[in-house]
Amino acid sequence: MKVNDFLTEESKKLIREAVVNVEKTTAGEIRVAVIEKCKAPFFHSWFSTVDTLTYNRALEEFSRLGMSATRDKTGVLICLFLREKKVWVIGDQAINEKVPPGTWDQAVALIIESIKDPSQDNGAGICKAVELIGKHLAEHFPRKQDDTDELSDDVVVEKE
Numbered sequence: 001m002k003v004n005d006f007l008t009e010e011s012k013k014l015i016r017e018a019v020v021n022v023e024k025t026t027a028g029e030i031r032v033a034v035i036e037k038c039k040a041p042f043f044h045s046w047f048s049t050v051d052t053l054t055y056n057r058a059l060e061e062f063s064r065l066g067m068s069a070t071r072d073k074t075g076v077l078i079c080l081f082l083r084e085k086k087v088w089v090i091g092d093q094a095i096n097e098k099v100p101p102g103t104w105d106q107a108v109a110l111i112i113e114s115i116k117d118p119s120q121d122n123g124a125g126i127c128k129a130v131e132l133i134g135k136h137l138a139e140h141f142p143r144k145q146d147d148t149d150e151l152s153d154d155v156v157v158e159k160e
Helices: 009-023 042-047 050-064 093-098 105-116 122-140
Strands: 029-035 075-081 086-091 156-158
Touching: 009 029, 009 122, 029 050, 029 122, 050 075, 050 086, 075 105, 075 122, 086 105, 093 122, 105 122
Parallel strands: 029 075, 029 156
Antiparallel strands: 075 086
């Protein structure tokens, strides 16, 4: 599936708005990346599963987007791989120290549920996931008085 078929411009706008609204309540930073195809080096494909390949690629995207450069190490990346049908939620160091393993499974489920339901816009599940992640971030990392928006709120799109 192509990114343009998966997310409309309106969907991207709504996701951005959800991120902006959530970040008003937390010191955390959320980014959303939608990648048409996991472009992993050829030699990996012989020795790695789709989970390993996409997870490692999500970690690369986390780094590329500067997610770990936030002041308090409170970045969270929602990364979707369309061809591979995989979704990962990656938290930075401070997030992983406070949020128990498995916390993001519900966010992933919201996205997958939306994708599988033809009556829902694909962006709706991503917005719900952003809101859920935001609740966890606000609980553990409330917005600070001197908080600034450290990362772009735009949806990252990588086409094949």
